[in-house]
Amino acid sequence: MAEPRLVAENRKARHDYFIDETFEAGLVLTGTEVKALREGRANIAESYASAEGDEFWLINAHFPEYRQGNRFNHEPRRRRKLLLHRKEINRLTGAIQQGGMTVVPLRLFFNNRGIAKLQLGLARGKKLHDKRATERERDWQRQKARLLREHS
DSSP states (O other), rough: OOOOOOEOHHHHHHHHHEEEEEEEEEOOOHHHHHHHHTTTBBTTTEEEEEEETEEEEEOOOOOOTTTGGGGGOOOOTTOOOEOOOHHHHHHHHHHHHHHHEEEEEEEEEEOTTTTTTEEEEEEEOOOHHOOOOOOHHHHHHHHHHHHHOOOO
């Protein structure tokens, strides 16, 4: 099987949040949005997922206009509906309401069948001291690997 083709990644999410659980969601897209994604042009860095009623929406994601789209082009920052199973929606909304968690988009990719998917993370926000501890741990792992390489 071929590996899923990555379109966009939210690298800052793992720095700002503790990711407890991940979900895979489909997206309701127009034709020109899919074509722009196939060109590898999208930005999900400032985006977030929001529950409204019994649906989830991707808000503030930027899918640039397709160059050959002319008058049929899409709005680059429009809200896009996320397709999730009912149990997943209930799990996410419950965690948001009770646990004070948030839903963060992590990766936008095409799966093996060529369908656009969004990986969502159920996340808790990191405090400043948590970010410092993570940074310290990462530096130590890097330094340890360097020392092992030099001595072996």
